[in-house]
Amino acid sequence: MAEKKKMSVAEILAAARAQTGAAQPVAPETVVPEPDAAGQAEPSAPERPAKPAAKAATPGTPGSRPSVADILAMARAGKGGSDAAPAAKPAAPKPAAKAAEKPAAAKAQKPAAPKAVVRDTASILAAARAGAKPGPVSKADAPARPAKPPASHKPPGDSAKAAPVVPPVPPRPEKPATKKSAESQEDRRGFLEIALGSFMAMGFTALSVTGGLFTLGLARFMFPNVLAEPPSRFKVGFKEGFPTGKVETKFVAQYGVWVVNSEFQGLQQIYALKTVCTHLGCTPNWLEAEQKFKCPCHGSGFYKDGVNFEGPAPRPLERYAIRISDDGQVEIDKSRTFQEELGQWADPESYVTV
Amino acid sequence: MHSNGLFLKDVAGFLGSYYTGIAVMNAVAALILWRKKGQTGWAVVWATVAGAMMILASLALSGAESFVPALPAAARTLVNALSGPVLYTLGTTALFTILFVFRKFFVQPMVAWAILNVALVLMGLSMADENFAAIVMKPDNVPIVGLVFLLAFFTWVATKQAVVNDERIRQGLPPMEKLDDEKVLVWPDLVYTELICMVAVSALLLVWAIALPAPLEEPASSVKTPNPSKAPWYFLGLQEMLVYFDPWYAGVVLPSLVVFGLMAMPYLDFNKKGNGYYSIEERKFSYLVYQFGFFELWITLIILGTFLRGPNWNFYGPFEYWTPYKVEVLNNVDLPQMFWVNLLDRPLPRAPQGAGALTQVGYILLREAPGLAVMAAYLLLLPPLLAVTVFRSFFAKMGFIRYMIMANLMLLMLSLPLKMVLRWTLNLKYIVSIPEFSLNF
Numbered sequence: 059m060a061e062k063k064k065m066s067v068a069e070i071l072a073a074a075r076a077q078t079g080a081a082q083p084v085a086p087e088t089v090v091p092e093p094d095a096a097g098q099a100e101p102s103a104p105e106r107p108a109k110p111a112a113k114a115a116t117p118g119t120p121g122s123r124p125s126v127a128d129i130l131a132m133a134r135a136g137k138g139g140s141d142a143a144p145a146a147k148p149a150a151p152k153p154a155a156k157a158a159e160k161p162a163a164a165k166a167q168k169p170a171a172p173k174a175v176v177r178d179t180a181s182i183l184a185a186a187r188a189g190a191k192p193g194p195v196s197k198a199d200a201p202a203r204p205a206k207p208p209a210s211h212k213p214p215g216d217s218a219k220a221a222p223v224v225p226p227v228p229p230r231p232e233k234p235a236t237k238k239s240a241e242s243q244e245d246r247r248g249f250l251e252i253a254l255g256s257f258m259a260m261g262f263t264a265l266s267v268t269g270g271l272f273t274l275g276l277a278r279f280m281f282p283n284v285l286a287e288p289p290s291r292f293k294v295g296f297k298e299g300f301p302t303g304k305v306e307t308k309f310v311a312q313y314g315v316w317v318v319n320s321e322f323q324g325l326q327q328i329y330a331l332k333t334v335c336t337h338l339g340c341t342p343n344w345l346e347a348e349q350k351f352k353c354p355c356h357g358s359g360f361y362k363d364g365v366n367f368e369g370p371a372p373r374p375l376e377r378y379a380i381r382i383s384d385d386g387q388v389e390i391d392k393s394r395t396f397q398e399e400l401g402q403w404a405d406p407e408s409y410v411t412v
Numbered sequence: 413m414h415s416n417g418l419f420l421k422d423v424a425g426f427l428g429s430y431y432t433g434i435a436v437m438n439a440v441a442a443l444i445l446w447r448k449k450g451q452t453g454w455a456v457v458w459a460t461v462a463g464a465m466m467i468l469a470s471l472a473l474s475g476a477e478s479f480v481p482a483l484p485a486a487a488r489t490l491v492n493a494l495s496g497p498v499l500y501t502l503g504t505t506a507l508f509t510i511l512f513v514f515r516k517f518f519v520q521p522m523v524a525w526a527i528l529n530v531a532l533v534l535m536g537l538s539m540a541d542e543n544f545a546a547i548v549m550k551p552d553n554v555p556i557v558g559l560v561f562l563l564a565f566f567t568w569v570a571t572k573q574a575v576v577n578d579e580r581i582r583q584g585l586p587p588m589e590k591l592d593d594e595k596v597l598v599w600p601d602l603v604y605t606e607l608i609c610m611v612a613v614s615a616l617l618l619v620w621a622i623a624l625p626a627p628l629e630e631p632a633s634s635v636k637t638p639n640p641s642k643a644p645w646y647f648l649g650l651q652e653m654l655v656y657f658d659p660w661y662a663g664v665v666l667p668s669l670v671v672f673g674l675m676a677m678p679y680l681d682f683n684k685k686g687n688g689y690y691s692i693e694e695r696k697f698s699y700l701v702y703q704f705g706f707f708e709l710w711i712t713l714i715i716l717g718t719f720l721r722g723p724n725w726n727f728y729g730p731f732e733y734w735t736p737y738k739v740e741v742l743n744n745v746d747l748p749q750m751f752w753v754n755l756l757d758r759p760l761p762r763a764p765q766g767a768g769a770l771t772q773v774g775y776i777l778l779r780e781a782p783g784l785a786v787m788a789a790y791l792l793l794l795p796p797l798l799a800v801t802v803f804r805s806f807f808a809k810m811g812f813i814r815y816m817i818m819a820n821l822m823l824l825m826l827s828l829p830l831k832m833v834l835r836w837t838l839n840l841k842y843i844v845s846i847p848e849f850s851l852n853f
Contacts, residue, residue, distance in 0.1 A: 067600050314635045333635060338659045341637040343724075348739060354639035356655045357725035357742065368742035369725075370655055373847035399847040401765075 069183055072128075076178030131182045288312055290392040297388060297412065300328050305344050305362060315378060315390060316344065316351075319412060322363045327409035330378040330390045331364045337371040351375070365398065374398040377408045419542045424475030427536060431469035434532050438462035441525065454522055461529060468536070482540035483731075492729030498836050500720065500727075501829075504712045508703070515692070519572040531561075541731045547719050551624040556645050556718045563711060574690035581691065589689035639723045639736055648717030649710045655725065656831045658842070658852035666828065670705075673821045680818045682809045701822065709828055744841035751782040776846055783844035787853060790827075795819035 294317055300306055306317040316331045331351075333341050340355035350367075351360040358369030365374045377396040383389040388410060396408035403409070439462040446455035471479045511518055518524065535557075538544045548557055577587040596602065629638065643651045653662040677698075685694040692699050722728040723736035745754075752760050763775040777784070795816055799807040807815045834840040844853040 066597060068597060310635055311633075312635075338654060338663070340641055341635050343637075343639060343736075345737070347737065352724045354637050354641045354724055356651065359742065368744055370657065370841070372658055372842065372845060372850070372852045 069180060072179035072183055076180050128179050128182065131179060135182070291389065292392075293383060293385075293387040293389045295387055297328060297382070297410065300388070302326065302412070303362075305346075307344050310341070313390070313392070314341075315392070317388070317390070318362060318364075320362050322403070322409070325409075326412045328380065328388065328412060329364075329409040330380045332376040332378055332392075332395060334376070335371060336366065336373045336375060337369070377403060379407050380410050381407065382410055419545070420477055420480050420540065421475045423539065423545055424472055424480060427480065427539060428469050428473035430536055430539070431465050431472055434529065434536075435462040435465035435469060438465060438529070458525070465533075468533075472536075472540075480540050481537055483537045488541060488731040492732045495720070495727070495729040497716070497720075497727050497832075500716055501708075501712070501832065505708060508707055512700075512703075515571055516575055519568065519575045524568055528561075538730065543733050544731050546734075547730075551627050552642075552645060553718050554624060556715065559711075560715065570690055571692070574692040577689055577691050578693040581694070587689040587691065640721060640725060640734075642717065642721075645714060645718055649713035652713040652717045652721070653828060656828070656835055658850070660850065661853060666824070669821065669824055673825070676817060676821065680810070680814055680821075682814075701825075705825055709825070742839075744835070744839045746841050746845040747783045747786070747843045748779050748845060750838075750840070752779070772848075776848060780844050780846060783842070783853070786843055791820065791823060794823060 292313060294306075294309060300317055300319040302319050304319055309315050309317060310333050314333045316333060317328065318331060319326070319328045321327070322329070335342050335353040335355065335358055337353065337356055337358045340353050342351040342353040342358070342360065344350075345352050349362055351362075351364075353359070353369065353371070356370050358366060358371035360366050360371065360375055363374075364377065366372070374397075377398075379391040379394040379396070381389055381391070394407070396402035396405055438458045442455040442458040442462060445451045445458065468481050471481055474480065518527070535548075539548065547553060573588065577589075580587055642648065650663065650667065653666060656662065657666070681698060683695050683698065685691065686698075719730065720727055722732075722734040723738070726738050726740045728734055728738070748760060752758050761775050761779045763772040767775070798819060799815060803815070803819070806818070810818065831840075831843075834843075842852040844851065846852065
């Protein structure tokens with residue numbers, strides 16, 4: 059399949075490099091089935107994937123420095139190591155090939171390999187693509203692939219048989235373990251005394267004190283010396299300034315409030331409506347011609363008395379507390395709100411009777 | 413409507429190059445068909461179209477009111493009069509249904525090319541209208557115009573591959589993707605492609621940012637909301653949803669459900685087919701549900717919110733002037749109001765003055781009883797009912813838990829179009845409306 063496709067950049071590069079560097083001509087057709095070669099060279103482990111063999115042979119080629127592509131190909135082909143020494147690792151659990159014998163096996167293979175295996179990168183890459191796909195395998199591909207790697211890593215019958223032939227393990231150096239543990243127990247007992255008087259303790263104490271002061275300093279920002287906001291309690295003028303049926307919009311920009319003189323439940327009142335839509339908090343506009351508040355965000359509409367009637371707003375606009383102050387002016391207190399759905403508009407503090 | 417002599421002079425240069433672009437596009441298509449594909453008949457057709465476009469381009473470049481190609485005023489008035497949220501939604505649904513049912517016809521390249529040409533010319537003709545141009549050429553909205561064409565293109569490509577694969581599967585052949593399943597290397601094949609894309613997109617964004625500067629407005633103020641106030645274009649579907657629901661439902665619950673639903677998809681999907689290749693026939697249910705959610709409930713809502721929603725979030729026809737004084741009657745009522753007042757002719761149940769908290773809750777529950785019953789029936793009764801009727805095989809294959817999750821996700825998704833229809837037909841605001849606790853559905 060790989061030969062059918064046009065060569066990728068990596069393949070072209072590798073092929074060009076192989077032609078200039080190595081003496082052998084590169085011919086993708088000469089890529090012989092490598093499992094055979096591996097089988098001849100190493101009859102004791104016939105199931106092993108061919109790639110480690112080819113890879114072990116590569117360093118033997120005179121003058122061919124392993125390029126990045128080579129290393130990549132090696133890494134892909136053999137799931138284990140990249141040269142002979144790490145190659146011994148996957149072989150370790152195997153019966154015949156002991157850790158010490160492994161380089162020898164690879165060496166013995168070397169004379170046999172050149173005649174069968176072309177050791178240029180292009181062929182290795184091609185083999186890597188043609189055989190075991192290195193990339194992620196889709197479910198559809200899975201059954202088509204030979205179940206080689208699992209078989210090679212887990213020879214089921216052999217392991218029991220070969221159990222006695224474990225390579226000699228070098229004796230471990232004696233550790234002065236017991237003495238240390240006794241000491242550390244003593245250390246732990248004295249930990250608190252040491253910790254409290256140590257540099258560590260001083261450091262952490264200083265850190266927590268600094269942190270505490272810093273937090274207090276931050277909290278100070280919550281209480282600024284000068285507040286640029288308008289006060290929450292303000293006077294809007296005398297009752298006579300709000301004629302019957304009028305929605306006063308001139309306080310919207312500064313205070314966010316409409317002062318309305320209108321009838322609510324048969325009672326002529328002056329009340330202060332909060333300019334926040336009860337749907338999602340935009341500021342509605344008062345449309346004089348249509349006598350309604352209309353929100354530009356989602357189209358909620360409210361009557362002059364603040365009751366919602368169109369769009370998605372679920373409840374009426376809120377009222378602020380309002381009263382006649384001592385000097386006879388209308389005073390609005392934004393710190394308290396009154397909601398109709400909770401029956402709070404009946405509260406005499408939510409309106410001023412005209 | 414304003415006299416648009418001045419406007420036409422402004423837009424003439426753009427329209428001229430626009431029609432020239434369409435002409436070049438058709439000429440290139442004709443050339444490719446003639447030299448590469450050998451389809452001389454089609455080549456002649458598209459070459460003729462290219463010539464016609466050149467005529468349109470020269471007419472547009474004149475900038476004179478009697479020459480610039482435009483839709484007749486009567487047609488524009490008719491479109492404005494007809495358009496509304498109901499027709500828009502029903503129309504897009506019908507359009508998608510037609511596209512889906514006759515997909516074998518629409519995936520033919522020549523048909524698609526013809527549709528593209530028609531769409532482009534219609535857009536050019538509409539662009540000679542001042543109101544349409546003001547909306548479409550607004551720098552915010554230009555990406556959405558691009559989005560419409562890009563989405564149409566990619567959907568067309570995918571549908572074409574799916575139709576080809578479905579035909580091959582019917583004949584017993586493997587799908588196209590299985591024929592060419594070589595895996596390419598990340599480096600260099602993918603990384604080079606990504607690099608080139610990155611450079612190209614950066615260049616495009618630079619040119620775009622210079623040509624269409626970002627529209628900056630006055631400093632924000634908490635007591636002044638622009639009219640209309642629009643979300644970023646990708647959230648306009650969400651904003652349209654908010655018209656029909658309470659903020660916590662349309663702004664929190666439904667978007668989270670979209671995310672969780674998308675995450676749940678691989679676990680709910682029991683169909684092993686269609687893995688790694690395009691196919692419609694083999695996964696009809698998944699395909700239709702997804703496309704409905706994506707196109708009908710997301711994309712068309714974005715387009716609606718962008719182009720057709722004007723001041724006060726009223727609906728405006730594509731050629732209509734956006735006056736903030738448009739009056740639309742949208743009086744909405746809650747279900748309890750409908751049930752108790754309109755149907756039974758009684759006042760809403762209301763707790764007596766000074767009642768305890770429990771009594772008040774009891775009265776609220778009584779008031780909302782019809783809505784709560786409808787909700788319970790919809791979310792609790794409907795899934796088992798569907799399991800023994802429509803989704804019998806689904807229930808058997810999925811098991812209880814997976815089926816219930818799937819059914820509830822689907823019902824909640826469908827709650828959006830259902831609520832929209834109820835709003836339009838019955839002026840229903842909320843099915844359950846408990847403003848005392850900010851619970852509305």
